[in-house]
Amino acid sequence: MRTAARDEGSAEAFERLYKMAAPLLLGVAARIVGRIELAEEVLHDSFTKIWQVAGTFDPLATRPVAWMVAIARNRAIDLRTSRDVSSVEAQDEGSIFDWSEGADETEDRRRNAQWLRDCLARLEAVERQALVLSYQHGLSHSELAQQLAKPLGTVKTWVRRGLANLRQCVETRMAAAR
C-alpha cells in the first residue's frame, strides 16, 4: 500500500492507494465533521499530506491504514466547526467498529482487539458511551456534554475515569500475558 507508493513513488501507486483507502477515510471524516462536503475537503487534505510525506516519512508505522486514518481524523478535528458537531448522530459501537479477527492481523493485534473489547465491556455504561462517542466523532469534553445534554463536569469525569479504567484493565492483561 503505502510501501508501494513509496517504492515506486508513482502516481499509479498513489491512485491505487486512494481507491483502496478513500472510502474508509471519508467515512471516518464524515462521522467527525457531519457534512459530506466538508468530509471531502478533509479527504483531499489528507491525501495531499499522504502524497507529500509517503516518500520520506514514518517508516515506523506498522499499520499504514491506521496511519492514514489518524491523518484524516486529525484533519477532520481541525477543520470542524462547532456547528458541525450538532449534526452528528449517536450510533452503537457495534456498527462502527469491526471486532472480527481479520486474517491479515498479527497475533498481537488480535490479542489487543480482544483485550480492548473485554475491557470496554467492563466499563460502566455511561463511561463506555462517553468514550465511544468521543472517539467516533472526535468530540471535545464540552461538545460531548452538549451531545449528551449533561453537565460538563459529569462528562469530563466519565471520560477520564473511563480512560483510566480502560488503561488499567488493558495493562493488567498485558502484564499477565508477559
Added chain:
Amino acid sequence: MKLATHAALDALCGEYLLGALRGPARRRFDRALRDEPLVASRLRHWEGLAPRYSTAIEIQPSNRVWQRLASSLELTRHRDPWYRRERFWIAVSAAMAVVLVIAFTLQVLQQRDVIDEVEIALLSGKDNAPQVSAHRSRDGRTLMLRSTRPLTAGAAKSYELWVIPAEGGDPVSLAVLASLDARLAIPVPHAGRLKPGATLAVSVEPAGGSPTGKPTGPVILAGKIG
C-alpha cells in the same frame, strides 16, 4: 514542562486519541509528538489498541475529489516517472554518497578548525555489525549518527537509541530510528546526560520503539562517550 515526564502522559495520549484535546492543548501535544520521542512511542503504544473501523462506515467519494487531487498534486507529471523509479534513485543516492564522502573527507582535511560538530562516541557491536560514530553539533542541540555501511531496520522493526547515564540507572530513550544514519534533535531534558562516561546504545525494538519505555530487544551497538 516536557510531556514525556508528565504524570498524566498516558491520560493525555488517551484524550488525544479520542480527539478530546483541543486548541492549545492539542497543539502542545502535537509539538511534543514531534520533539519528544518518548511521547511519540507512548502514543503509538496506545494507538495499537485503537479499534478498527468497520467497512460499514465507508462512503464512496465523488469523482471530483480525485480530480482535484490529481490536478493540485500535478499527478500527470508523475505518470511516466523515470525520475521516481527505484533503480534511478538507488543509482543517484550511491553517486551522491560517493560525492558526499569525498566532500566530507576534503572538508575534514582542509577545514578541520571550522567543523561545527564533534565526534563524541564510536558505537560498535558483534561480528559484522557496522560501526556507527555519534557526533554532536557545537551548539549541543543536534546529534548525528553515521554508519560505516547503511543499515535500515527490517519490516516491523525499529532501532531505538538510548543513553545509559554515567552515574548508572535506567537507559533513557533518545530516539526511535529507521536507519542508523540519522540526524536528530537532542531532547532538551536529556542533553545533560550526553557527557563523558555515559554510554550510547542501539537496540532493536518493535516498529515504533519499545512499548515499555525500556529496551526490550537485543542491543546491537554500544559505545562510551569519551
